[in-house]
Every structure is written in C-alpha cells, then in structure tokens.
Amino acid sequence: MSKAHRREKQPDHVRRSLLDHAARCAVSEGLASLTLQAVADAAAVTKGGLLHHFPSKQALIEAVFEDLLGKLDVEIDRLMSEDETDQGRFTRAYVDAFFQVTRDGIESPWAALSISCMTDARLRQLWSEWMRERLARHAQTDSHPAFTLARYAADGIWLANLMEADGLPAKELAELRDHLQSLTKQE
Secondary structure, three states: OOHHHOOOOOHHHHHHHHHHHHHHHHHHHOOOOOOHHHHHHHOOOOHHHHHHHOOOHHHHHHHHHHHHHHHHHHHHHHHHHOOOOOOOHHHHHHHHHHHHHHHHHHHOHHHHHHHHHOOOHHHHHHHHHHHHHHHHHOHHHHOOHHHHHHHHHHHHHHHHHHHOOOOOOHHHHHHHHHHHHHHOOOO
16 A cells, blocks of 8 residues: 555644644534544544544543643743733733633533533542642742632633623623732732
8 A cells, every 4th residue: 555545644634623623523512412422523533543542532531621620820820921920920821811711601612511610529639739749839829718709709700601691791701800900919
C-alpha cells in the first residue's frame, strides 16, 4: 500500500479533536445525552479509535474536565501576569476568568461539565484538588477572607447566570465584577 492511501497516525491530534468534540457535544446535547459514538462521529474517528484514547464515557468526561481546568490555568496565569499588585492577584484573575466564562453562558463548555460537577463525585474531586492546589500556591497573597468571598461570589454569579433563561444582563455582570474586584483591593 502506498503512503498516499494510508492515513498517518497522529495520536495527539486525534486526542485533542476528541476532547474538543466531546466538549462541544456536551454543550449541545447535554452531558447525560453524550454518547461515545456521537463524539467519535464528530471527530471523524471510529468508536474503537475513541476507546483507544478513552476507555469509557466517564474517562472521556474526566479528561475533558481536566483539559478545561488546564485552559483555566492558562487564562488565570495570563491574567495574573498583567496584574502588578501581588496581594489578591490570583483572586482578581480567578474572578475575571469566571466572568469571561459567565459571559459565554450555556455556550461555554464549562456549562455542562460544571453542572455535572454537582452530581459527579469524581468531577467534584478533580475541582477540589485543582482549587486546593491553587489556593496553597497563592496562600501568602490570597488568603484574606475578602478574597475568599470574592471567589465564592464569582462562582455563585456564574451559576446564577446559567440558571437565568437569557443570562444576566451584560451591564449587571460588569457591575458585579467591578464590585468583586474592589473586594480584592482592600487592605
């Protein structure tokens, strides 16, 4: 068989495609309705090819969640690099990152996965581990109770926005974000 007729294996590319398509399918179909076949079809691979990378639907969902946590890390690090004030830097970046996700609303890949986090013990554990590591890393600059309040409020606003049929108005979201940011600038 000539090279022209064989598809070169690109496992990293296939894995990335599967993660991206699974996230999109979770948003459009809902996590409960997500099927391995639908993800495989969307990524143009066989179901066997998908199972080579992810041995079960749960493994795929966990990998998507971990991938999204990695993307959140990158965004928080980017936002922190733009902030010159040490005290509360992580919390300000966290609030901004979550307000970006909040503006995406139900279209965000976080929507289906985060709602599922409430009922899936393993996703809750992944989130808790991620958050615990970040808080430990930034304990010297972000342990003030006002910072904790700002992070919890950002989480709550994000969830409230998902529950609203049309989401919260952009102006209201901007005002809430500004109020939370002001909590991180107190002495």
